[in-house]
Amino acid sequence: MTARPARTGAAGLARAAATGDGGPAPAGPAVEVRDLTFRYPGAQRDSLTGVGLTIGRGDFTAVVGGNGSGKTTLCKTFNGLIPHFWSGTYSGEVRVFGQDTTTTGVAALSHRVGYVYQDFGNQLVRPTVHDEVSFGPVNFGLADWRERSEEALDLLGIDALRDRYTWQLSGGQQHLVALAGVLAMRPDLVVVDEPVAELDPARAEEIYRRLTDINRRLGTTVVVIEHHAEFIARYCKSVLLMADGAPVWHLPVEEAMARSGELAAHGIPAPQVVRLARAVEPEGKVPLTVEQTVRWLDGRGLRPAPGPGTPEPAAGEPATGPNAPAPQPGPVVASLRGVRHGYRDVHGGLTPVLRDVELELREGERIALVGGNGAGKSTLLRLLTGLKVPRSGTVEVTGTDTRTARPAQLAERVSYLYQRPEQMFLADSVRADIAMFPKGRGRPDTDELVDHILERVRLTPLADRDGRTLSGGQQRRATLGIGLAMAPALLLLDEPTSSLDVATRDDVIAMLEELADRIRCVVVATHDMHLVAEWATRVIALGDGRVLSDSGPAEFFADVELLERVHVVPPQITVLGTALGLVPPPLTVDECVGRLPVAAKEAGA
Missing domain, CATH: 3.40.50.300 (P-loop containing nucleotide triphosphate hydrolases)
Known part of the structure; x- marks a missing residue:
């Protein structure tokens, strides 16, 4: 050796x-x-x-x-x-x-x-x-x-x-x-x-x-x-x-x-603890970290009582947050049965990525796929598209075994947005790339659909630019437009909010909600825990090539041991809630503010 x-x-x-490495560094x-x-x-x-x-x-x-x-x-x-x-x-x-x-x-x-x-x-x-x-x-x-x-x-x-x-x-x-x-x-x-x-x-x-x-x-x-x-x-x-x-x-x-x-x-919204502080006090110095916020709340007598305590919704309002009832599962859109997959290296050895994965993805679900780098998230998405087939086991999409259909045929049912946005650009303009699929399928309202999507992703002024010349964030928005124009039964997104400002991320969430009547199930592989907390109804955590957890967001973020195992750090407001002893921890700033004593005082004022 x-x-x-x-x-x-x-x-x-x-x-x-x-x-x-080249003499004294200059002053200035x-x-x-x-x-x-x-x-x-x-x-x-x-x-x-x-x-x-x-x-x-x-x-x-x-x-x-x-x-x-x-x-x-x-x-x-x-x-x-x-x-x-x-x-x-x-x-x-x-x-x-x-x-x-x-x-x-x-x-x-x-x-x-x-x-x-x-x-x-x-x-x-x-x-x-x-x-x-x-x-x-x-x-x-x-x-x-x-x-x-x-x-x-x-x-x-x-x-x-x-x-x-x-x-x-x-x-x-x-x-x-x-x-x-x-x-x-x-x-x-x-x-x-x-x-x-x-x-x-x-x-x-x-x-x-x-x-x-x-x-x-x-x-x-x-x-x-x-x-x-x-x-x-x-x-x-x-x-x-x-x-x-x-x-x-x-x-x-x-x-x-x-x-x-x-x-x-x-x-660029301020950190969640800053937004919480501003909700309580519109002016003055604000805390920047969880530790500072705990002291800030204590100094104002606003520490909430530990334990459960999510307020009930007002009359006529739907329940939200961790106490909201789980949505009723719909019909199965896709399934993985006993799926094992891995990749050969140049020496012929097999590196396993997925091991005996069993999953059912159902209509109406918003699924966040989480896990550390190399956990197999992107591989699982590619198996669902038919671009890859498992080494063993079965993958079905809307009842079709992916081994029996070509990816081009499955594209009518499943759309996959790549982790690298530049791979999605084939035409000479953003407008042409978004229009490619619906136009190729003879959709009569293609022009109206493309105009609507361009507006939603805030790219109308850049519609005639080649997608490869856009900034990273603009490219990400353009690829989202391409996927949304396909209106598949199953939409798969690999890190869709990477490189996006938060305003655009919120637009992405709004677009997905708006197209819920045409897209039966959405799966997002993501490291964005704000997206998980604010959007997902189901969180599937991968680790060591296996499904380690399949739960709702509140339950997922409350499992400290699991979070460490899958290399997840919860949203800042959730970390604050845990530090304050709130069970389950809050997922949003509004939810946390609603559990502070000041909210009760203001309600009674």
Whole structure:
């Protein structure tokens, strides 16, 4: 056995932070942007307009804003991709650690700036995980490339994946590998576009803890493009709000989170504990974490009595929340009987993914499929489409065994929206992609249907753009439009809210509800626990290739041992409810507010 080099971990990174691997790091801010304007080739308007911005050395900045606000375009100027690779109309100045990005090449900048892209799968270029992580240091001829690779693998806790092929990994695992490859270069600035995209909640927390660690201990400047306000409130130091291609403000995180109404107007609702505090006190300082909120409530005498206590609905109103009756099951839409499946590696070995899965999916159900990265969620969805058939067992969709029908025939009954949105674009415009299926089936109201869906996904102004040229969030909305136009009996969505701002996520939920009369059953594989809490009527948890739990959302989130096993972190308001001793824990902010003593006082006022 070949001995591995000793790992220096933070020590090695600390040396890099001090020297930048190329001499003393220059004084001054990490990023300076002056009067920056940029327009993509062929675009009708500027993506960035007169941007002025300073990010200090050692800052941990969250860049927020609605889809298409210019967040990703701005960050691509930090490593020189704009203007060196995207050669649109460019004016202004960007300096990173004093270097002008227009006169410094991307290769030179990559020593100081590490970037994990929104489409992180496309930046993996080597066959195995270890090869990928070491690619940057090896490519630049760095003598300590082994040490760098080992410490990056160790830092992110993915050493066990070192010999796996990158194409065998789940999306979340690929994301971690992409970040490890960046950290192996020991950059002074790390930019991560959607850090928690496609990661299970436990891994998402770990990513932010790791980024916080290198920021605090090593002084590495961190910039994240983020839609999740809870992560921003807990880990970031400042917030940059973007709209229409320009900064609205750049503020310390406490001040930014206090502007909850303004953030919500830009598609970034405040953390759930902030919204709860604002429901109680419209003005004043707000707590940012669960621990702070417990103390905040105690200081106002508002701690609810522990135990059960969800209020009864008002007369004439339907029961909601965890005490609402479970919907009556309808006819079976799809079933899996004794399903086993796995994948062959290049050496011929079989890696099992699903083991003896037994499930029935019924009409009217809103099913959330949850579990850690690599648990088999995407594989299960593909089996339901007929794109893959199980190695043993039976999969049936509307009574048809998927072994006996081609996927094209099953497409009339089941629609699958891929985890990678760019795979869904076949035509030269979003409108044509959405119209493709209903038009091909001779549906007479295709034009009206397409117009309605474009409006619902808020893409009418971009209807004639090629879907592959849209931002990540816009692409996700377009693929949802493609799936909804198919109006199948069974709709399968793989991470449908990844990269979406919360306003668009709410639109997605509204669209699914609106089409309930045409779509008999919806299954969503997701790491978005807010979606699970607010939308699902049934939660199926996968782990070790098996169904570990099949229950309602309240029961699922109340099982602490199960949550840890499937790498799930509940929504912030549910964690707060558990800390307050509420049984079952609340699933929404409104439900939690209704269980506070202040609600009873106001009702009696």
